[in-house]
Amino acid sequence: MSESVLDDETLMKVEEVLRTACGLTLAHSLRRSLETALSRSADARGMAPEAFLRGLLLRDAHAVETFIEHAVIGETYFFRHPEHLRSLARLSLPKTGPFFNVWSAGCATGEEPYSIAMALLSAGIPEGRIRVLATDVSGRALERAKEGLYGPWSLRHVEPELERVYLEPRGEQLSVVPQVRKLVEFRRHNLAVEAPPQTGLSAIFCRNVLIYFPPELVRRVLSHFLSALTPGGLLFVSPAEVPLTNGLGLEMVDAEGSVALRVPTPGETPQEPPVRRAVRDAAEVLKAAARLVPPFAPKAASLLEGLSSRPQMELHTPIAPRAAEPPVVVAAPRVTSPQAGPMERAVEAARAGRFEEAEALAREAAKALVPEAYLLLAMVAEARGDLNGAVEAVRKALYLEPRLALGHATLVALYGRLERPEDAERARQNALRALDGLDDEQPLRGVETMTAGGLRQALAPRTQAGWQGAR
Template sequence: MQVAAIQARGEALVPGVSPQVYSQADFLRVAQLVRQEAGIVLSEGKKMLAYSRLAPLLRKAGCTTFGDYLDRVEQDAALATRTVAALTTNHTYFNREAHHYEHFAGQVRPALLKEAQTGQPVRIWSAGCSSGEEIWTLMMVLLGADRAEGRRIAASNIVALASDLADHAIAAGIRGRYESKAMEAVPEALRRNWCRQSGEETEVLEELRALVRFRQLNLLGDWPFRNIFDVIFCRNVMIYFDHETKERLVWRLANQLRPGGHLYIGHSERVSGKASDLLDLVGPTIYRRKD
């Protein structure tokens, strides 16, 4: 029955790890772990997805059953982190929800550049950055279509943080190389200024790389920040959380913004709870921290 379910979903059976060693009790343990560690709610419909994501880790660990593997996870914090990361969704693409970048370019960028020109620090955070497409798009928009101006901007006190729970996503973002076809959504002038195409791949240039710091970070854990941010993008992350976790995260994000700073969230996400007292809606899923 489990084999048929996996095949019906188009998911791969993992050689050496039979789905027969994966029980309902195992799935409930997995669901509890990922909810506790990352706030992600795994519905019953995700049972076989969890198998296909975790079976390779099971085999790599040399375990014969999911029960044995989960016992080991409970004793190994690093393995628990890898397990949770394997269950996160890292689907994204360049220029996703383009109206956010248009708002940033027209309404936010001019003020940030004025701050940068006077020597003030500009801080940007892509929270849940996945494989980097979001932060690279945003930084290309920030530097702009005028290369000379962009290089002057890049020389100012601008730093962007890109964080994600999954180490493989962070590694992809640091690598900064993507299929050229995937970058076609970015305006040509920006690609020409800040990227280099090599065959079927395109990579971001050093001027862009120098502005971004990639870090592994659990949004539900401690945030080791000394500064607040001018802009936070946290998009299509909270859709996997329960209501209480969403409200708690948005409250923390709002408090991490400077007065007048902007928060961008996903198209199906909304601000509610205590954070509503700190944020004004200024565009579709765009919020401004009250002064």
């Protein structure tokens, strides 16, 4: 397909067709991926690319349907976010009725709903009580899901015992066993324009779908979800999508360190969850730290960006140092248990601005060869203006863990301040390589709170996310 046909204006029109048909809105950086979808769609219809494009822009029903088939199938795999699956039965069982009705919305090629059925069976739920409805806008994806055949990439996170019980060899692939397949019903459904296909649900899984919808569609879809869930019913979204549910009256409950959202039962008043309080308090601490120590402001802005994996959290407002302000006592966001280890107490001391205490505790933790301890020592050194000492501390962290993405990213900032652009660029490339293969919502190891997707965005050329030297 020639470049003259697929200029930016044409691609915007193509994206508008996709948005109208199924609500999908791509980030600007992903718009060019539509070129591949167009070419494959034209091949599937046996048409010249230019002829297919004309039909698509005229909203020809067959062209639109074919284009959706090739444009919206996302990357997925079995037992993604396993903490959600392990928590499903534990959180829902006391409140569910005679049937355990679960909806996998946006199920793609079926890995998620089959994982849900396997998890419930493994938790001891009788087959007769399990009902999993799996929907997607792509008929092509649903056909693949119904086949129940998967290769190694889709199965890379399946535990050996589960694989032995619920999957069986079929040539070079593995097939979902009939016991699981009969529990899952696949149905075509468009979240953007259709009402929920079922009500009285115990749980809804809709992960890594809402982030592609515009805000007004997100609220409409979430409203549909709430109407379909029973009181006490659970909503599972990806960590990056949790902030999109703010203001809906949902209660956050712990799902093995992650978050599940619960519809309150009548008479309940949702309480502010510890996770949200911690994020809010940490943001206030960072803002106060930026006022106290002006050189720390760029790093504080970076940390605030990390606290928000998506702009909807509204915690990443750029920080401007204030002049001539009186000293402020910065309170720690939480109280550390006396039984906490040196590293936990070091982080707490650093958050409270007690840098000497943080440094002493971090050095104690470093004796146990903890990479994060050296990252904290680097932050303390940087706050004191010792940039070379900070670089040396980060290098020690990377010696212990070469794929520590936040370590490489910290070097980007340090080399930028040291006016070593070549070293900064090399560190940026190393950080991106360390992120290879990680999901956007994957939390990263380090002192700072940041996801793989947040760091990728921060490391993009000309980013304004706060990493000095990568702008």
